[in-house]
Amino acid sequence: MTRREKFRQITIDEIKSLARLQMAEGGTASLSLNAIARQMGMSGPALYRYFENRDALLTALIVDAYHDLASELEETAARFADQTARECLKQVLLTYRRWALDHPVDFQLIFGNPIPGYQAEEALTAPSAGKVFAPILRILERAYRLENRAFPAFLAEIPSPLRVGLAASLQENQPDLLQQVVYIGLVGWYHIHGMIMLELFQHIQPLINEPALFYQFEIERLMDQMNL
Amino acid sequence: MTRREKFRQITIDEIKSLARLQMAEGGTASLSLNAIARQMGMSGPALYRYFENRDALLTALIVDAYHDLASELEETAARFADQTARECLKQVLLTYRRWALDHPVDFQLIFGNPIPGYQAEEALTAPSAGKVFAPILRILERAYRLENRAFPAFLAEIPSPLRVGLAASLQENQPDLLQQVVYIGLVGWYHIHGMIMLELFQHIQPLINEPALFYQFEIERLMDQMNL
DNA sequence: CACATTAGTTATAATATATAACTTATGTTA
DNA sequence: TAACATAAGTTATATATTATAACTAATGTG
Structure with missing residues (x-):
């Protein structure tokens, strides 16, 4: 350089x-x-x-944000890699919320509605987005494959036309992910996401005194559902 | 006039x-x-x-959006009022998603991140926000009070410092709502919210081939959890 | 030290929000 | 019906913004 x-x-x-x-x-x-x-x-x-222009700066900020979040999640996942999958996932999800609250702007850049007038360059941001989801999937894979945990019962009742899967670009380094793992991962993701969104945009505060405790309790419940 | x-x-x-x-x-x-x-x-x-200015127009649009969503939910709730609480809630939640997909901009105005440079006038928008939550609470109340359904077991394990309740502004016409009902309502709300966000903004890569089916399956699961 | 590249400058075009001051349309009332 | 107040529109202007063009100064290299 x-x-x-x-x-x-x-x-x-x-x-x-x-x-x-x-x-x-x-x-x-x-x-x-x-x-x-x-x-x-x-x-x-x-x-x-x-x-080059305003959008280029925004795109750079978004990519940065993805990387920052992803690396924090990875770091947590690595730090608790020797614990049970459940404990590890719990810590990762706590990190997720912590990051969102500590970096509200970055979180909005990533997951908020599109900035006015700004069209995200999918080609640039999509690969980074995958990195955020990856550690969660990896932990789930560990749980169901290595720790031999049983899949939750509800998976058997998924209506047959319903299919979930990863886009090709995300599949690198994640070769034969089980459909079930992706489904469970999605469920987990929308759970924490729904909670964090409501908290971040102040919709939850009028209803609850301790959002942190609520979040903790709910992720325990989530992991019970996942049979972790 | x-x-x-x-x-x-x-x-x-x-x-x-x-x-x-x-x-x-x-x-x-x-x-x-x-x-x-x-x-x-x-x-x-x-x-x-x-x-008066740009913000005033935005505020008006937001209030309109809240009202539009709330009235659609109320309408659905009224139409299925003679069915079981479960069926009624299901229809309301389906309406919720339908509305979000049909009015993506309005949905973003309400639940997306704050518009750049725009500071929501809480005083103007907060009461409207309550109106969206109200029909869901009413149905839950009906289920647990009139239909005498048992509260789900997990409610007993909520850590004691955690308190839920409605802020005064939301409490009009809903005098002595049970703490439990609000908690369950909150859980339901963040569930559907997370799913709709996932579908509408496609922030996360795992793709679902039939989002409608996914949503339906998940709200059935949600209501099972609620013991409805 | 000459020179190409990089990094900055000013000038300018095109739009945006917003205010001020002025004009025209509209409905009411003496 | 004519007078008049109010409401609704106009143009002109101040102050931002993004962005481009054309020019200049700094910087590091052969």
Whole structure:
């Protein structure tokens, strides 16, 4: 990495960092390239040397967010790899919520509704999205394959035309995933996602005194259902 | 209602309608007062006679969306009021999904992340949010109070510091709701919410070939858990 | 030290929200 | 019906924004 490339990277990082700060204050729509440039003490158009346009900056932030979340989940999964699958999954799901609350803007960038006027570049963001789901699937696979846990009974009653599966691009390194594991993973994902969304957007607070406790109790219940 | 007020209302409705159309095409951030005015054949500033600013228009759209969803849910609840609570709830939850799919923009306005730069006026939107939750609670109350269904076993294991209840603003016409009912309602809400998000925003890669079937199967499972 | 590349600059075009000041249409009332 | 107040629209303007074009200054290399 040449000296120039190094400085360039520093500048890019500063831009992204200020962008995140800006959105943390005024919401995901308050992102202004001009304002960032001003804060950095340079003129607006200078930013276009680093990001082709506003959407390119947003895409970069989204990819970063995916990576950050994924790596935190992976880290937790690794740290508890020697525990039971249930304990490991529990810790991963707790990390998931923790990350969402600690990085509300990043979470919205990933899972919130599309930014006004912004069309996500699927090609760029999709591979990163898969990385988030991967550790969960891996733990489930461990539970049902290595720990030989029985699949929950309800799986047998899934109506036959219903099929779930991973897109080809996600299947790398996850060769013969069982259909059942994906189904259970999906159920788990929508459970935690529903809870976190409601909490993050303040829909849950009027109804409950301790969201953290609610979340903990519900993921225990979820894992009971999963027969973990 | 005077003649003037009538025409004024028509204009307001046209503005809102065009706003929704615009957002349906370009996302929630593509809302432009100027563009609406142009489409209506008048100058930009004229719109400010009808809405103080952009946020006021957005707030109006959000309140409308809440009302529309709530009234559809109420209608379904009323139509199936003579059936079992389970059947009635099932129909209401199906309506919920149907509405979300038919009105993606409205759904995003309500439950998506806050629009960039837009700070929801809690005072204006919170009461409307309660109206969406109300029919679900009413059906659950009917099930456990009138139909005398037993509460699911897991309720007994809720950790004691955890308390659920309705905020005062939501409690109108719902005087002494059981804590348990609210808890179950909350669980139901986050379930369907998570599923709809999953389907609508396709954030996660595992693909479902028949989302409708998935949803149906999962709400049956949900109601089994609720012991309905 | 010459020179190509990179990184910045100013100027400008096109739009956006929003306000101010002015004008026209509309309905009411003396 | 004429006078008048109000409502609804206009144009002009201030201040942002994104983005492009054209130019200049800095930087590192041969």
